[in-house]
Amino acid sequence: MADQNSTAAVPDLQAILATLAQYSAQNAAAAPATGTDPSTPQSETASQQNGGGARLSAEQEQPAKSLDPRLPRPQGRSGTSTPKPMIDPATITVWPEALRCVTKIGAQNPQFAVNIKRMMKDQRANEMRWYSERQNLKHVHANRAAETAKAESILKSLNQNSYEPLPELETPEEKKERELAEFDRKIYAAQETMAVAMTAELKSLGVPFFGTSESLIVPDDQDLSESKLPDGHPKYSLLVTRSELAALQGKMVDLLEDLYRD
Structure with a gap:
């Protein structure tokens, strides 16, 4: 009778141990999931707390960066003040x-000074070029007179007293004055053109x-x-x-x- 009771109790003990083992396995499987899953409520709570702190910091800094547009701006600091119109x-x-x-x-x-200096430089260069060209013309006249006198001297020495210079429509002096006058008229026209161009540029500069x-x-x-x-x-x-x-x-x-x- 005792053996029968002992034998009958064995299945009950095994069932209890199996139940405990199953329960322990379930708890062990649930523990790592709670600590490692970033999508658990605990991780979401921490993320929300961090995000809330960042938003709070941004909200605290925001009033220092901008002013309420409904409030009047401080005098002398407005970047959109309308400048006085220029005459x-x-x-x-x-x-x-x-x-x-x-x-x-x-x-x-800033370009005003640059343009004025360039105009002054161009004007000076033109004036120096015109002066140099006029001086060259005067040198040509001087050399021409010397060559003419030399040629006449040679012809006269060859023909002795029978030499008579050919009649000229204008004297060397008259020719020199005519060429200088023509050159000066060209220079005057160039100066007028330069003056018109400079006037237009000064006008565009205001x-x-x-x-x-x-x-x-x-x-x-x-x-x-x-x-x-x-x-x-x-x-x-x-x-x-x-x-x-x-x-x-x-x-x-x-x-x-x-x-x-x-």
């Missing part, structure tokens, strides 16, 4: 305002007195006191004669040469 150089006919205008242009446009509005220029023989300007007309935009305008242009050129001479 049209074509309307300036008085020296003080012209001086302020060209000074402002030189300060705002230099006052070059490109002045024709409505402000009157003939030299016209009395300025008889010309009326509308009420409220700017004081820097007065009527000017062509002679006065030419004098102002010369004064401006002298100023630019003084400012930008190397």
Whole structure:
């Protein structure tokens, strides 16, 4: 009877051990998954905490980088303030305002000085070339006179007293003066062309007195006191004669040469 009870108890013990072994295996399989899977709720919580910290840091720095557009900007710091409009150089006919205008242009446009210096250099090169060519022509005249005198001396010595020079339509002196006059006319035309080109370039650079509005220029023989300007007309935009305008242009050129001479 006792053997039967003992034999009957064995299956129960084995069933209990099998159940415990199965339970232990399930716990062992679940433990690594919890520690290594980055998609577990614990990892997601840590990621959310880190992300929340980054967003909080960015939100804390944001007010220091920008201002609420509804709030007024501090005076003197606005980068979008509208600058005072520049006076049209074509309307300036008085020296003080012209001086302020060209000074402002030189300060705002870095290429202004470069262009003025280039124009001065080109003008100087042309003037030196014209002078050299005129001097060469005078040397030709001097050599020609010497050669002519030498040739006449040789012919006279060969023919002795019977030599008579051929009649000429013009004397050597007259020919020299004619050739010099023709050369000077060519130089004058070249100077006029250069002046027109320089005037156009100075106008494009915004230099006052070059490109002045024709409505402000009157003939030299016209009395300025008889010309009326509308009420409220700017004081820097007065009527000017062509002679006065030419004098102002010369004064401006002298100023630019003084400012930008190397």
